[in-house]
Amino acid sequence: MKNNIALTRYDKNKPDIAWCPGCGNFQILRAMKLALEELNISPQQAVVVSGIGQAAKTPQYFNVNMFNGLHGRALPVATGIKLANPELVVIAEGGDGDMYGEGGNHFLHAIRRNPNLTHIVHNNMVYGLTKGQASPTSQIGFKSPIQSVTDMPLNPIAIAIAQNASFVARSFSLNINQLKNLLKTAIQHEGYALIDVFQPCVVFNKVNTYQWFQEHTYDLPNDYNPYDREKAFQIAIDEHNLALGIIYKNHID
Amino acid sequence: MQKKIKDISIVIHGAAGQGLKTIELFLAPLLLQHTGFYVFSTSEYMSRIRGGNNSVEIHVSTSPVLAFVERIDLLISMNRFNIDHLCDRITKNTTIIADHSLIAEKHSLIQIPLLDNVQNGNEKTIPNSIVIGIVLSLFAISPTHYIPEIKKYFSKATANQNQQSIEYGYQLTDKLCEEKKLTKYKLIATTAKQDHLISGAEAIAAGAISGGCNFVTAYPMSPGTSVFTHMAKAARDRPIIIEQVEDEISAANMALGAWYAGARAMITTAGGGFALMCETISLAGMIETPLVVLIGQRPGPATGLPTRTEQSDLNLVLYAGHGEFPRIILAPGTPQEAFQLTQKAFNLADKFQVPVFILADQFFLDSLYCTDVFDLTQKIETHIIKTDSCYQRYQLTEDGISPRGIPNYGDGIVCVDSDEHNETGYIAEDKKTRITMQNKRLKKLESIKKYAYAPTFIGSENFTFLVVCWGSNYGVVQETLQQLNTTSFAMLHFAQLYPLHPEAKKYLHQAHKIIMVENNSSGQFDSLLHREFNVRSDHLILQYDGSPFSVEGLTRQLQHISNEK
Numbered sequence: 001m002k003n004n005i006a007l008t009r010y011d012k013n014k015p016d017i018a019w020c021p022g023c024g025n026f027q028i029l030r031a032m033k034l035a036l037e038e039l040n041i042s043p044q045q046a047v048v049v050s051g052i053g054q055a056a057k058t059p060q061y062f063n064v065n066m067f068n069g070l071h072g073r074a075l076p077v078a079t080g081i082k083l084a085n086p087e088l089v090v091i092a093e094g095g096d097g098d099m100y101g102e103g104g105n106h107f108l109h110a111i112r113r114n115p116n117l118t119h120i121v122h123n124n125m126v127y128g129l130t131k132g133q134a135s136p137t138s139q140i141g142f143k144s145p146i147q148s149v150t151d152m153p154l155n156p157i158a159i160a161i162a163q164n165a166s167f168v169a170r171s172f173s174l175n176i177n178q179l180k181n182l183l184k185t186a187i188q189h190e191g192y193a194l195i196d197v198f199q200p201c202v203v204f205n206k207v208n209t210y211q212w213f214q215e216h217t218y219d220l221p222n223d224y225n226p227y228d229r230e231k232a233f234q235i236a237i238d239e240h241n242l243a244l245g246i247i248y249k250n251h252i253d
Numbered sequence: 254m255q256k257k258i259k260d261i262s263i264v265i266h267g268a269a270g271q272g273l274k275t276i277e278l279f280l281a282p283l284l285l286q287h288t289g290f291y292v293f294s295t296s297e298y299m300s301r302i303r304g305g306n307n308s309v310e311i312h313v314s315t316s317p318v319l320a321f322v323e324r325i326d327l328l329i330s331m332n333r334f335n336i337d338h339l340c341d342r343i344t345k346n347t348t349i350i351a352d353h354s355l356i357a358e359k360h361s362l363i364q365i366p367l368l369d370n371v372q373n374g375n376e377k378t379i380p381n382s383i384v385i386g387i388v389l390s391l392f393a394i395s396p397t398h399y400i401p402e403i404k405k406y407f408s409k410a411t412a413n414q415n416q417q418s419i420e421y422g423y424q425l426t427d428k429l430c431e432e433k434k435l436t437k438y439k440l441i442a443t444t445a446k447q448d449h450l451i452s453g454a455e456a457i458a459a460g461a462i463s464g465g466c467n468f469v470t471a472y473p474m475s476p477g478t479s480v481f482t483h484m485a486k487a488a489r490d491r492p493i494i495i496e497q498v499e500d501e502i503s504a505a506n507m508a509l510g511a512w513y514a515g516a517r518a519m520i521t522t523a524g525g526g527f528a529l530m531c532e533t534i535s536l537a538g539m540i541e542t543p544l545v546v547l548i549g550q551r552p553g554p555a556t557g558l559p560t561r562t563e564q565s566d567l568n569l570v571l572y573a574g575h576g577e578f579p580r581i582i583l584a585p586g587t588p589q590e591a592f593q594l595t596q597k598a599f600n601l602a603d604k605f606q607v608p609v610f611i612l613a614d615q616f617f618l619d620s621l622y623c624t625d626v627f628d629l630t631q632k633i634e635t636h637i638i639k640t641d642s643c644y645q646r647y648q649l650t651e652d653g654i655s656p657r658g659i660p661n662y663g664d665g666i667v668c669v670d671s672d673e674h675n676e677t678g679y680i681a682e683d684k685k686t687r688i689t690m691q692n693k694r695l696k697k698l699e700s701i702k703k704y705a706y707a708p709t710f711i712g713s714e715n716f717t718f719l720v721v722c723w724g725s726n727y728g729v730v731q732e733t734l735q736q737l738n739t740t741s742f743a744m745l746h747f748a749q750l751y752p753l754h755p756e757a758k759k760y761l762h763q764a765h766k767i768i769m770v771e772n773n774s775s776g777q778f779d780s781l782l783h784r785e786f787n788v789r790s791d792h793l794i795l796q797y798d799g800s801p802f803s804v805e806g807l808t809r810q811l812q813h814i815s816n817e818k
Binding site for chain 2: 018043044045047049052057059060063064065066067068069070073075076077078079080081082083084085087088105106108109
């Protein structure tokens with residue numbers, strides 16, 4: 001996907017990008033750059049903390065402070081950065097294996113601790129970089145070189161709402177405009193903000209494709225009230241029709 | 254009639270929950286301030302909240318004391334059933350005071366109503382406060398000295414009851430002395446030159462504060478928690494962030510994130526907790542972000558003996574983390590050294606951008622030591638630079654140390670990467686970058702060596718036997734050699750274990766026989782000396798039963814070696 005928009009302060013000159021053609025990560029990268037630019041945050045002020053995996057490479061490809069650490073550990077690093085310098089805009093970013101598998105405990109406790117940072121999870125329901133194994137969000141029946149999935153997928157949205165997370169949203173990478181706006185709202189939100197982003201893996205996930213996500217997702221209506229926790233939970237546990245937008249907020253900004 | 258003595262060892266025995274810690278923390282400073290003698294206090298306890306057999310040893314002497322002794326001159330037991338726990342250490346010279354219900358046929362006891370909770374004025378007696386009263390009476394510390402301390406130490410609600418119990422014990426003991434069943438202690442007149450009492454944990458916390466530490470993370474684990482607790486207390490009126498996290502992995506990563514953003518962070522843990530942090534230590538080595546880690550050692554493997562002492566995590570710390578990168582390991586032997594080296598740890602971490610470990614143990618952290626006033630001349634050194642728009646986090650330099658910027662301080666951006674990276678900090682997989690960057694990181698060790706802390710040599714230059722030790726064994730080796738009082742023994746104590754100071758070689762080569770003293774079962778430091786200096790100890794004195802070396806035990810072993818032909 002070619003970037004037709006004029007170069008921003010966040011654009012790097014000819015980055016050597018290691019993503020596969022057609023990967024949803026490109027759209028997420030673009031939405032992030034646009035969101036930060038539109039919020040008039042300088043690259044010096046923003047820090048993107050990531051783990052390991054294809055999603056975690058995102059900060060390599062734009063001009064921003066980067067802490068590319070260990071698999072699963074972006075949230076505690078991001079929390080330490082934000083505590084040490086609250087002036088910084090801190091984003092923790094990684095894939096579903098990184099954030100919900102290896103880093104699952106940090107996910108639960110970041111919600112409790114409620115640091116003022118944005119948590120972006122590229123959720124493609126498969127392990128890409130290690131070549132196609134099941135992830136914590138892979139659906140039952142998903143076939144990989146290792147397994148035919150029998151474990152129930154982790155439901156990050158339901159977990160976050162159950163823990164009364166400060167801000168819970170879901171997006172789909174193809175809808176760059178929606179994602180950009182959600183990112184802007186999340187960054188401006190006071191407290192921990194989760195954005196789970198559906199992102200097709202064009203190489204290893206032949207089930208949850210662009211078409212599959214289009215068929216199984218819908219946008220929450222404009223008059224949807226994200227402050228109703230019970231309603232939000234109902235939406236979160238619906239595994240057939242997957243809502244996109246701000247699903248839950250525990251306080252009004 | 255008072256006994257004139259130079260040195261007395263008092264042991265208080267009781268169960269968890271009976272307030273042994275209160276006895277120790279209340280008595281030790283009073284004894285130091287109002288007898289003029291040196292005081293050292295150490296406790297041993299079981300891994301439980303209530304019950305069991307615990308004891309605290311308060312060692313009072315006319316000369317400085319830094320070590321555990323087996324000998325018990327006065328034993329006061331709050332145990333109703335037996336004193337079997339301490340049987341090996343009781344001799345015919347041990348005076349034993351116990352509750353009147355205790356039956357111990359082998360021993361002659363002075364029995365008093367200690368545990369009855371008798372009505373005493375309008376309050377019931379409290380056993381541990383009676384014990385405090387007994388000791389205060391035996392040292393003839395006057396009420397004008399101890400009463401103000403009661404108000405300071407106990408809460409308003411309990412101060413009165415505790416005071417009455419202390420007075421009850423005091424008067425009971427005075428009466429026993431009049432009846433000549435007990436004798437008051439009179440030590441040979443002296444004035445302790447070190448009039449501050451501090452635990453190893455407090456000394457490390459004080460050093461951290463003086464080193465500019467402003468961020469501490471931990472998951473509670475004995476014995477490292479004591480330092481965390483002191484830091485949390487200090488943080489009440491200082492700008493220090495304290496975060497108890499979900500696990501040790503989070504503790505290490507959060508601290509690393511804090512350093513990256515400009516804080517001076519410390520992690521406190523024990524060997525088991527540290528094992529969980531090893532991947533993050535490797536990350537610190539790769540991204541060249543400073544880190545300070547306090548490790549309180551206890552016997553392993555696994556949960557081992559959670560409340561006991563050992564020096565068995567040197568190898569863990571020396572080799573922690575995959576891949577190869579420089580590090581610094583410190584192991585202070587005295588509170589003064591703990592203060593100075595912890596302070597220095599922050600400067601070293603900042604300067605060289607490497608992980609710095611402070612290797613302590615349960616014995617050192619929990620014991621109370623007399624100490625001089627700490628030397629405050631060492632200053633906080635920071636090495637953070639303001640970045641420009643061309644800033645490269647891993648700029649190649651002569652000594653391998655790249656100027657360290659932090660986010661949003663200057664016009665540059667700061668990129669650190671767990672992957673092998675180029676000078677800018679971005680992922681790079683080519684061989685040339687790999688070799689250049691690995692050499693750059695390793696090169697820092699040469700500069701680090703120039704800042705190494707020299708080992709402490711004590712003894713005559715004409716020694717035959719060199720007793721080598723590290724960390725908390727400073728005190729016991731020093732006291733043992735003083736008692737042996739011969740020029741044939743000298744000691745060499747290492748408070749920096751890695752990298753080693755080159756001066757150490759001189760002493761090691763001069764020794765006819767090297768005797769290594771370590772609280773572990775394999776001689777880990779002996780192996781390190783062999784690795785670094787190609788020197789091997791002639792004798793290993795190893796102890797790994799969970800207790801610290803005693804002066805008597807070490808004396809026996811050294812005498813045995815010196816008598817060998």
